[in-house]
Every structure is written in C-alpha cells, then in structure tokens.
Amino acid sequence: xxxxxxxxxxxxxxxxxxxxxxxxxxxxxxxxxxxxxxxxxxxxxxxxxxxxxxxxxxxxxxxxxxxxxxxxxxxxxxxxxxxxxxxxxxxxxxxxxxxxxxxxxxxxxxxxxxxxxxxxxxxxxxxxxxxxxxxxxxxxxxxxxxxxxxxxxxxxxxxxxxxxxxxxxxxxxxxxxxxxxxxxxxxxxxxxxxxxxxxxxxxxxxxxxxxxxxxxxxxxxxxxxxxxxxxxxxxxxxxxxxxxxxxxxxxxxxxxxxxxxxxxxxxxxxxxxxxxxxxxxxxxxxxxxxxxxxxxxxxxxxxxxxxxxxxxxxxxxxxxxx
Numbered sequence: 001x002x003x004x005x006x007x008x009x010x011x012x013x014x015x016x017x018x019x020x021x022x023x024x025x026x027x028x029x030x031x032x033x034x035x036x037x038x039x040x041x042x043x044x045x046x047x048x049x050x051x052x053x054x055x056x057x058x059x060x061x062x063x064x065x066x067x068x069x070x071x072x073x074x075x076x077x078x079x080x081x082x083x084x085x086x087x088x089x090x091x092x093x094x095x096x097x098x099x100x101x102x103x104x105x106x107x108x109x110x111x112x113x114x115x116x117x118x119x120x121x122x123x124x125x126x127x128x129x130x131x132x133x134x135x136x137x138x139x140x141x142x143x144x145x146x147x148x149x150x151x152x153x154x155x156x157x158x159x160x161x162x163x164x165x166x167x168x169x170x171x172x173x174x175x176x177x178x179x180x181x182x183x184x185x186x187x188x189x190x191x192x193x194x195x196x197x198x199x200x201x202x203x204x205x206x207x208x209x210x211x212x213x214x215x216x217x218x219x220x221x222x223x224x225x226x227x228x229x230x231x232x233x234x235x236x237x238x239x240x241x242x243x244x245x246x247x248x249x250x251x252x253x254x255x256x257x258x259x260x261x262x263x264x265x266x267x268x269x270x271x272x273x274x275x276x277x278x279x280x281x282x283x284x285x286x287x288x289x290x291x292x293x294x295x296x297x298x299x300x301x302x303x304x305x306x307x308x309x310x311x312x313x314x315x316x317x318x319x320x321x322x
Contacts, residue, residue, distance in 0.1 A: 038208040039152070046146045049215035052092055056322035057213060059221040059292035060176045062102075063310045065123050065130055068175035074316050075179050077306045081320070082180030085218075095216030096140055097181070097188045098209065100292070101172030102223035102285040106192040109153050109205065110161040113144035117188065118168030135174040140187040151208050153194070154201040160191075167192070172222040172288075193287050199265035202287050206294020213322070219295045221288030225252050226279045226315035233312040241309035248279035249315045252289075256302050256319060261293045289319075296321035 043049065060078065067074045084090040103122055104110075117139045121131050144162050151160040169177075173190055191209075193202060209219055226245045241249075255263045267276045268283070280286050296302075300321040307317050 038204065038210070039150075041147075041150050041208070041211045043211060043215050045150065046143055046215065048140070048143060049095055049212070049217065051214060052095065052216040054322055055094060055213045055216060055218050056091055056320050057219040057292050057295040058318065058320045059223070059289045060318045061224045061306055061314070061316040062172055062176050062222045063224060063314050063316055065126060065171045065175055068133060068171065068178060069130060073308075074306050074310070077318070078176050078179040081305070082182075085181075091218075092216065094181075094186050094218035096143060097137075097177060097186055097218045097220060098191060098212065099169075099173040099177065099188065099220045099222055100191045100193065100206075100288045101170050102193075102227075102288055103170040103172040104167055104190055104192040105195040105284060107194060107196065108158075108161055109151070109194055110163045110167075110192040111144045111148050111151075112139060112167055112169075112190045113141045113148070113162035113164045114139045114168070115141055117190075119174055120168045120170040122170045133174070133178070135169060135178050135184050135188075137169065137177070137181075137184040137186060137188040140189050143187075144189055147212075151205070154204045155197060163192075173220075176220065176222055191291070193284070193291075195284060195287070199268060199283075199287070199290060200262075202290040203261055203265050203294045206291035209291065209295045210297070213295065219292065221290075221292035223285035223288035224314050225249050225286070225289060225317050226309065226313065227285035228279060228281055228313040230281060231278075231313040239308060241312045241315070242278075244275060244278040245309055245313055245315060248275055249309075249317060251275075253304070253317070256293065259296075259298050261290075264290060264293060292319065292321070 063074060086093050115138065117137070119134045119136070148160040148162045152158070153160060167190065169188055169190060173188065177188060212219065226248050231242060252264065266272060276283070302319045302321055305318050309315050
C-alpha cells in the first residue's frame, strides 16, 4: 500500500513531540535477506532510451522548500550544475531524470507512471509564492512500465510497482530539478522508498539502476546527509553547525571517498546509533544517498558542492559521480 508522508505531517508530529518513527524500533524490525549482485537491466526492452555517453549520478542536499525560489548559495549551485548538461558541455542533455526523493515513502517500491505528474506541494506554513510553483515536466509511462518489470524489490524479488494516479513530483524532486532544468522539457520520474526495509536493500536497489546511466538517464537522490529539524538554529551561518552534525557529515564523506558503501548501511548498528539518531531522528533524508551511491561505479571519484550546513542541523553537502 502506498502511503504519503508530507512535510506538513512531519511538522505537526514535531510540534507535538509525537508520531515520528524512531531508529531503534524501525530499522531492526525488517529482516534483511542476503544481497546478490544486481541482474543487468535489459536496456533493449526500453527502446525509447537511446545509448549515450555515461551520465553522472548525483545526491543533492535539498533542505528547505524555500531553496527552490530563493536565489541563495544552494539554489545557485544547483543552477550551476544544470549548466554542465547539453550539447558540447561536460554531459549530454538527459533523456530522462529519475529521482529518489526523501518525501515519497511507501510499502514496497513504486515508480511514477503518469503522463503528466502533478507538482506536489507537500509542506505547510510557507509563503504563497511557493505553493504557486508548478514544474510541468512530462512523465515517461512506457519507460516506467518497462523498467518496473525488470527492477526487483530486494527482499522478495518481486517487480517494482507503477503508480499511475496517486503521486507525482514532490518538493524533494522539483525544488532541485527546477533550478537545474527550468524549461521542464525533460521527462521526470520518481522512485519511492520502502522505509520499513533495511538500509542494505536501498543500496542494492540503487545498484540495479546503474546501467540506466548508459541510456541517457540522470539519476538523482534528493535528501540530506544530516537532517534534524528539532535542532535547527536560525542564528547560525552556513559555516556553523552542531558538533554531531559536523561529525556525521565528515564520517559519511570519508566513506564516500573510500567507496565504502557497505559502511553507509551500518549507521543504524548499535555502536553508531547514538550519533545517527542526532543526525537523523528519522532516516528518510539519508536513504536517497544510498541509491545514488549504489548507482555509482567503483572507479568514480565523488566531487562535492554545497558543502555546509543550514540552520546548524541540515547538511547541504551534495555529491556527483562521473
């Protein structure tokens, strides 16, 4: 069953001090099955995606929805990344953008499969101008059907589902894609995340996406390496953060530099849980990093931008491979 968890619902839970799943009870409840090497995708079954030079894969720290419309340092860096795509530039223009957002959590995994995905304003308490934003990028129903039939949900090897009506593009997607590609002329698809499953399964599903990079697909994970709304302090500059936020961000960066992606799935283990609970009272914003890392190649050196923290408790660090 698909379930929406919006920013408004999170904010209500935070203000009440209740309702947020805790890492100590959520993560261990799902038993992991042994991971096997991903089966190569049959790209010939996706005829609308043409062979291309390898596309990059990125994890983008998205932070506040306001970053979508404020011309701040985070927004400007996303714009700059967008200028690297196109004829004669560092990367070709994407044929498709596949985004894994922190804000679409489901039981099982789903791909959006509608022709015209809605722009979802999954938040509350922000200026009217933010609710008026529309990002009318087309969907890719045929690709969604073909890809879903091949992707396997790691714990039971069933195909991924296709959502034709309920979801669309939430702010984890459009807030970062819109500054990069303001014309909204590239098809955009979202992949949901099953929050109930162990972290290793999220990494494994990301590994299944890797071959899509050879067919013009730009894979984006959108979340935050540190995300603790309870601990935000508006008086801090972007160079300032809580000690635990700096520590978790640094530990994660070291693992990325070492291409030790298996270690990224161990942050809920007993000996690391205390720090992780400070960085992520819930780990929904951490999960998209695993998909992006899984879709990278071992010989690709990560490069970073937007290195800094927002309001002392949200790491905006973003990573590009390739």
